[in-house]
Amino acid sequence: MAAITQAERGGSQQVSGRRRRRPHLRSHAQNIGHPGIIWALPATIYFAIFALLPLVVVVWLSFTEWGGIGSPHWVGGANWKALATDSIMRQSIWLMLLLTALSVVTQTLVALPLGVWAAGFQRNRAVLTALYFIPLLMSSAAIAIVWRALLDPNFGIPSQMHWLFGSGNLFGHAGDAIGVLTFVAMWQWTPLYTLIYQGGARAIPAQIYEAASIDGAGRVRQFFTITLPQLRNTIVTSLILMVIGGMTAFESILILTQGEPGYSTTTTAYYMYSKAFLRFQYGQGSVIAVVLVVVATAIGLLITKWTGYDKMASAQEGI
Amino acid sequence: MRRRPNWIAGIFSVIWLVIVLTPVYVMLSASVQSQSKYSSQGPLSIPKQLIFSNFTAVVRSGFLRYFLNSVIVTAAVVLIVALLVPPLSFAIVRSRSVLSRPIFRLFLLGLAVPSQAVIVPLFYMMTKVNLYDTLEAVIFPTAAFVFPMATLIMSGSMRDITSDMYEAMSLDGASSWRTFTQMVLPLSRGGVATITVFAALQAWNNFLFPLVLTQSAGDRVYTLGLFNFETSYGINVPEISAAVIISIIPILLVYLFARRALVQGLMGVGGK
Numbered sequence: 001m002a003a004i005t006q007a008e009r010g011g012s013q014q015v016s017g018r019r020r021r022r023p024h025l026r027s028h029a030q031n032i033g034h035p036g037i038i039w040a041l042p043a044t045i046y047f048a049i050f051a052l053l054p055l056v057v058v059v060w061l062s063f064t065e066w067g068g069i070g071s072p073h074w075v076g077g078a079n080w081k082a083l084a085t086d087s088i089m090r091q092s093i094w095l096m097l098l099l100t101a102l103s104v105v106t107q108t109l110v111a112l113p114l115g116v117w118a119a120g121f122q123r124n125r126a127v128l129t130a131l132y133f134i135p136l137l138m139s140s141a142a143i144a145i146v147w148r149a150l151l152d153p154n155f156g157i158p159s160q161m162h163w164l165f166g167s168g169n170l171f172g173h174a175g176d177a178i179g180v181l182t183f184v185a186m187w188q189w190t191p192l193y194t195l196i197y198q199g200g201a202r203a204i205p206a207q208i209y210e211a212a213s214i215d216g217a218g219r220v221r222q223f224f225t226i227t228l229p230q231l232r233n234t235i236v237t238s239l240i241l242m243v244i245g246g247m248t249a250f251e252s253i254l255i256l257t258q259g260e261p262g263y264s265t266t267t268t269a270y271y272m273y274s275k276a277f278l279r280f281q282y283g284q285g286s287v288i289a290v291v292l293v294v295v296a297t298a299i300g301l302l303i304t305k306w307t308g309y310d311k312m313a314s315a316q317e318g319i
Numbered sequence: 320m321r322r323r324p325n326w327i328a329g330i331f332s333v334i335w336l337v338i339v340l341t342p343v344y345v346m347l348s349a350s351v352q353s354q355s356k357y358s359s360q361g362p363l364s365i366p367k368q369l370i371f372s373n374f375t376a377v378v379r380s381g382f383l384r385y386f387l388n389s390v391i392v393t394a395a396v397v398l399i400v401a402l403l404v405p406p407l408s409f410a411i412v413r414s415r416s417v418l419s420r421p422i423f424r425l426f427l428l429g430l431a432v433p434s435q436a437v438i439v440p441l442f443y444m445m446t447k448v449n450l451y452d453t454l455e456a457v458i459f460p461t462a463a464f465v466f467p468m469a470t471l472i473m474s475g476s477m478r479d480i481t482s483d484m485y486e487a488m489s490l491d492g493a494s495s496w497r498t499f500t501q502m503v504l505p506l507s508r509g510g511v512a513t514i515t516v517f518a519a520l521q522a523w524n525n526f527l528f529p530l531v532l533t534q535s536a537g538d539r540v541y542t543l544g545l546f547n548f549e550t551s552y553g554i555n556v557p558e559i560s561a562a563v564i565i566s567i568i569p570i571l572l573v574y575l576f577a578r579r580a581l582v583q584g585l586m587g588v589g590g591k
Contacts, residue, residue: 035495037418040410043403043466044422050441050463051429057440066443114335117328128332134343136585137570139524141542142563145549146342149349149556150362157341160361187338192585219325248433251526255546269435276439277531289436297431 055293061286068280079287088263088271089288093295095178096267100246102182103189107242111190112235115197116227129198136191144255147184151256174264177257181265184252189245193238200234201227236307243303247296268292350374350560357557373561381536382562385544389523390569392458392540396522397515399462400469404514405507407466408473409499413485423474429467434460438531445532456532457525457540465521469514476510477503516573516584523569541566 062079066072083089118129135143150156151170158165170176204227212222228235250269253259259266259274266274269292276285345362351369352360410416411423441460442451450456480503488498504511526542533539539547545566548559573581 034489035406035410035414035499037410037414037416037422039406039414039495039499040419040422043407043470044425046399046403047426047429047463047466050460051432051437051466052425054437054440054444054460055432057444058437061440061443068442068446072443110335113328114332117325117332125332128336131336132339133574134339137567137574138563139526139542139566141524141526141545142566145545145559146346146563148549149554149559150342150345152554152556155358155362155554155556157345157362160363187342190335191339195582196586248435250435255549269433272435273438273531276442282439282443285439289439292433293431293436296433296436300431 058286058289058293061283062290064283064286066282068282072283075283079283082284083287083291088266089268089291091263092266092268092271093291095265096247096269096295099178099181099185099249099267100243102178103185103246103249104239104242106182106186107190107193108235108238110186111193111238112197112231114190115194115199116201116223116231118194118198119201129194132191132194134191135188138188140188140251141255143188144184144252147180147187148256151180171257172261174261177261177265180256181249181252184256185246185249188252189242193242196238197231197234200231204230239307240300240303243299244296247299268295346560346563349557350564352557354555354557358554362556373557374565376558377562377565380548380558382541382544382565384537385539385541386565388454388539389541392454392461392525392529393519393522395454395458396462396465397518399458400465400518401511401515404466404469404473405504405511406499408470408477408510409495409503411470411474412477423470426467426470429464430471432464434464434527438527441528442531451532452534452538454533454538457529457538458522460532461522461525461528462518465514465518469517472513472517473507473510476507476513480506512580513583516577516580520570520584 061072063074063076064072065075065079114132118125118132138146151158153159153167153169153171158170170180208226208230209222212226217225248269249267250273253265253267253270254273257265259270263271268288272285272288272292275288276282341363348364348366349357349362350373351371352366353370353372356366407422407426411419437460441456445451445456450459484502484506485498488502493501524542525540526546529538529540529543530546533543545559545562548555548562570581
C-alpha cells in the first residue's frame with residue numbers, strides 16, 4: 001500500500017523515457033541490460049491462477065447453487081434476488097463500517113499520542129516501547145483465543161470484577177460484544193500504529209520545535225501547531241491501513257463472538273463465511289463475497305481520493 | 320533547552336502498559352498452573368508453585384506436528400515469493416515492454432482484494448484439482464496474496480538504483496541476467512529482506528486459508544491447532560496459554576535478532 005503513488009510515478013516516468021528514446025536508432029546495445037517481459041511472466045501467471053482466477057470463479061459461483069459436493073448448478077440471478085431483500089446482509093455492511101470506524105477512532109486516539117511520546121529518545125521510553133511491541137509477536141488467532149479466555153463469563157477477569165463489568169458476561173449484549181471486538185482490535189493493532197507514528201514524529205526536524213519554544217509556544221500548542229500538521233501524511237497512511245484492517249477483520253469475530261448475540265456482530269466477511277462454510281450455501285456465500293470485493297474496493301478508492309493519498313508525492317513520506 | 324517531565328503522557332503510557340501486559344501476565348502465569356488452580360484462583364492470581372505439565376500436555380496432543388506444518392507452509396511461501404517477485408519487479412522497473420505497466424497495475428489492483436472474498440472459489444478450485452486438505456492448497460494462495468505488497472516493496476527498492484549504474488552495467492555489455500544477479504539483487508537486498516519477513520509473517524499467522532482449505536489433523540497448521548484447542552477444551556486456559564507461548568517463540572527469536580527487518584516486514588514498508 002505504502003509505495004503505490006511513488007511506484008505509479010516511477011512507472012509513468014519510465015513511459016516518457018521510452019518515448020524520448022524512440023526517435024533514436026534502436027540498436028541492440030540499447031536493450032542490453034533491459035529485461036524482456038518474460039521476466040515478469042512466471043509471477044504474473046502464478047498470480048493470475050491463484051488470486052485473479054478465483055475472482056472470476058466467485059462471480060460464476062454467485063449464479064449457481066452448490067452444497068460443497070458434486071457440481072454447482074446454474075440458478076441465474078436467484079441468489080442475487082434473495083440477497084437484495086436480506087436484511088442481515090444490509091446490517092452486516094453497516095456493522096462492518098461501524099467496527100471499522102470504531103477501530104480507526106480508538107486506535108488513532110491511543111497510537112498517535114503514544115507514538116509521539118515514544119519518539120523521545122529517553123531510556124525509559126525505549127524500554128516501554130519494547131514492551132508495547134509484544135502484541136505484534138502474536139497471530140490474530142492467538143490474540144483472539146487469549147482474550148476469549150481472559151473475558152470468559154465464568155472464569156475470566158470480568159467475573160471477578162463485578163463492580164466494573166456488571167454481570168461479567170461481555171458476550172451477551174450487542175453493545176458489549178461490539179465493545180469487546182473494538183477493544184481486542186485496539187490491543188492488537190495499536191502497537192503497529194504506535195511504531196508508525198513514532199517513526200513519523202522522529203522525522204520532524206527539531207529546529208521547528210526550537211523555533212516555536214523561542215516564540216513561547218507551550219507543549220500543547222506545539223503538539224497542535226507543529227506535530228499534528230507535520231504528521232499529516234503518516235496519519236493518512238495509517239488511516240488507510242486501519243480501514244483495510246477493520247473491514248477484513250475475521251479471526252476475532254469467529255473466535256470471540258461467532259457473529260453473536262443474534263446477528264449483532266455478523267460483519268459481511270463473517271456472514272459470507274457462515275453462509276458458505278457453516279450452512280453450505282456456497283452460491284449465496286459467493287454473492288456476499290462479490291459484494292465484499294465491490295464495497296472494499298469502493299471504500300478504498302474513496303479514501304485515497306478524499307485524503308489526497310493518490311496525490312502524495314511519495315507514499316514513503318507517510319511512514 | 321530543558322523541559323519539565325511530561326506527567327500526563329507518563330501516566331497515560333503506564334496505563335497503556337498495564338493494558339498491554341495484563342494478558343501477557345495471565346498467559347505466563349496460567350501456563351505454569353494446573354487447570355484446577357487457575358479456575359479456583361482466577362486469572363490474575365500469582366502462581367505459588369510452577370508446574371510444566373501444560374507444556375508437555377500440549378506437545379503430547381500433537382501440537383508439534385501443527386507447528387511443523389506451519390514451518391513447512393512458511394518456508395514454501397517465502398521460497399515462492401523470493402523466487403518470483405524480484406524478477407517481476409526487475410521487469411516492472413526496467414523492461415521496455417508495453418506490457419510492464421499493465422502488469423504493474425494488475426498487482427496494484429490486487430492490493431484491494433480482501434482474502435476473504437476468494438475463500439469460496441478457492442475451496443471449489445482446490446476440490447476440483449484434488450488439492451483440498453493438503454498443505455499445497457494453503458501454500459499456493461497464501462503466496463499469491465503476498466505478491467501485490469511484495470511487488471510494491473521490491474519495485475520501490477529497485478527504483479532506488481540510479482540509471483547511471485544500469486548504464487555502467489550495459490556499457491560493460493552485461494546481460495539482463497548478469498545485471499540482475501550482480502547488481503540489482505545485491506543493491507536491493509534490503510527489499511528482499513523485507514519481502515521475506517513480510518511473506519513469512521503472512522504465512523505463519525495465516526488462519527483463514529488453512530481453516531477452509533484443510534480438514535484433517537495431519538495438515539493442520541498451528542493457528543488452527545490453537546483454535547481447535549479452544550473449541551475442544553473450552554476452558555482449559557493453562558494448556559491454551561502454553562500452546563500460545565510455544566507459538567510465539569519463532570517470532571520472538573526474529574524480534575530479538577532481526578528487529579529492524581521484523582518491523583519493516585510488519586509495516587510492509589521500507590526495504591532501503
